[in-house]
Amino acid sequence: MKKLIFAFYVLFATLVMTGCKCTKGTVSKDALVSSGWVLSAMNGNNTLKSKFPNKLPNITFTADNKVSGNGGCNQYGGSYTVDADGKLGLGQMMSTKMFCQGVAEDEYLKILSKADKAKIEDKNLVLYSGDEAVLVFVPKTAE
Template identity: 45%
Template sequence: MKKLMATLSLMVFAVVITGCSSTKGGNAKNLITSTEWELSSINGSAINTADYDRGIPDATFGTDGRVNGGNGCNRYGGTYTLEDNGKLTLGQMMSTKMFCPGTGEGTFMKALHEANMVKVQKDKLVLLNGTKEVLVFVPKKTN
């Protein structure tokens, strides 16, 4: 009985440790679709909230292969595919066309279009262009 309990404990520990590690692809789609994401940094720099008149950019990845959110000024949406190796392909994005001063919206959308890989870590979604981080998201705060 002690041997069985020790084995079960070891298995549970292994599952917990595996669940806390980072992942590319595979289970990444389940992880990115279970959370609404809010932008934390762009091109390696923390965001300046003053650059986004209508809120911090966000992203919601649906299980249906659609992504949508706010880019700091307008709403955007499009399609995505995520392969098991973490390769991300974003389709054509559509956006509303309200005017907002500043360059935050354009910088965000350019970085989004450059993303071609996904890395999911505990409480962090990283979109990369190759190995370069272009967008880092954290779970969106609820009001």
């Protein structure tokens, strides 16, 4: 009986310790490409209408490692990689260069270029730079 109880505790301890290594919150490629995403917060600010009076920025990831979107005025695109831990690599972005007064597109693209990790949190896509959440997107269907 003591061996059975000991085995149970060993199993329980193993489950507790390995449970801490779960990937909850990380993002898979399938989750990225499942929907387009619309910006809902930038650097913790979710009052974006004054920064993007015409259109909120959006981003779309494809299964063939392409990323594209609209920065609030201009279209942009490039390539990306994402690993099992959510580490995100964005390649050089290209963008159209139409002038749009009063749009914080340059700020958005600069922040986007520094993003190095992606997570899904409460159905939202959160991009991080280091440990700081810098961009939060909602699924495009929730616009």
